[in-house]
Every structure is written in structure tokens, then in C-alpha cells.
Amino acid sequence: KQEVTQIPAALSVPEGENLVLNCSFTDSAIYNLQWFRQDPGKGLTSLLLIQSSQREQTSGRLNASLDKSSGRSTLYIAASQPGDSATYLCALRGNTGNQFYFGTGTSLTVIP
């Protein structure tokens, strides 16, 4: 069964700093990988989706990479802002079905 791990569980950085969030997975047979943002009291908002055949996706200050061979994805946030404070989750869609496997998330706090 696919295991998805996000370390660290929580991260605090000063405003303006570049940062990397990590997502590790055990089974490389994936259809795609998504990064989500969740604000307190809200649902999950999709940030970036990387297809299995892709290596990275970019949207504004966000860049997500995928390395299936090592079972890793990273979400890079450039020039962090207090508004980036939220929980970030990664999710993998399996090849063999339509299961989505979620990590437990990294809670990010950007300090003004």
C-alpha cells in the first residue's frame, strides 16, 4: 500500500525566506501528484498538479518537482509571505485505481 510522508510536520520561517516542503512516497507507480493548501476552517485548495511523466510544475512563486525514482516531491515557495501560512498537503493518485493517498501535511507559519 502507498505510504506518503511529509516532514517536517510544522515549519516556521521569517518573511521573505525561500523554503522547501517535502513529500516522500513508497510506490513509484503513480498517475499524478498534487500539492494542496488548507487554511484553518477551510477545504483543500489545489496548488499544483504534476503528471507522472512530468518533472516539475510552476505557478507564480511556487514550484513543485517530482522524482519518481527516489519517491520524492518537493514544493518550493519563493520569497515567503505571511499569507502563505497554511497547511500544505501532497496527494498521489495511484495507477491501478482511483485512490488518492494523502500525506499528513506540513503546517507552515511565515512570521512577519
Added chain:
Amino acid sequence: DAGVIQSPRHEVTEMGQEVTLRCKPISGHDYLFWYRQTMMRGLELLIYFNNNVPIDDSGMPEDRFSAKMPNASFSTLKIQPSEPRDSAVYFCASTRGTGGHSGNTIYFGEGSWLTVV
């Protein structure tokens, strides 16, 4: 599209009462998922449907939980009788199948925040 719509947004109920949560997926999506989120266990898949048919309900915690999808635009998750340990956020999500489509982003509703006292 308005996105995935869930109701109620918040519900407080007494132990033993029946709770019904509702979901309207995005039009054209053929997969619908029900998740439960708690601090202790994170996001847990309860059940998912494909073309209104339940495919995997192995995550449904016990017989008190049931889910239906009578048509492509509506699903319900019912808890009867409810217990305090059912207190959680229940999310509905929808997406298209993987065949022939690129992207296949999964979209979440805002969640139904359930408190059982």
C-alpha cells in the same frame, strides 16, 4: 462551475441522533469521494463512487455509517446513531477518471464540520 458544494457547513447534534451530510459534485465528474479529517488521523477515505456506484467502502468505520449516490449530481453520507467520536470534518471531493483525460485534479468542498455532544 460552482465547485463541490457541501451542506450543512456546520452541525452540532446530540449523541444518538441521525446526521445526514450532503454533497453536489462538479458537473461532469464521474468520481466522488467522502473523506473524514481529524487532528489525530488526518484525512481518511471513507468511500468513493464511480458513475454513482460505490467502488470501495472499506474506509467506512462501522455500520452506523452509510453513503448513497442516487444520481450523478448528489450524494449523502449518513451517520445513525451518531457518537461523540464521530466529531470531525467531513469532506466531499470529485474528479474525472484517469482514462483519456489530462490533469484530473481532485476538487474538494469546504467541508461539513460535525460536532456530536
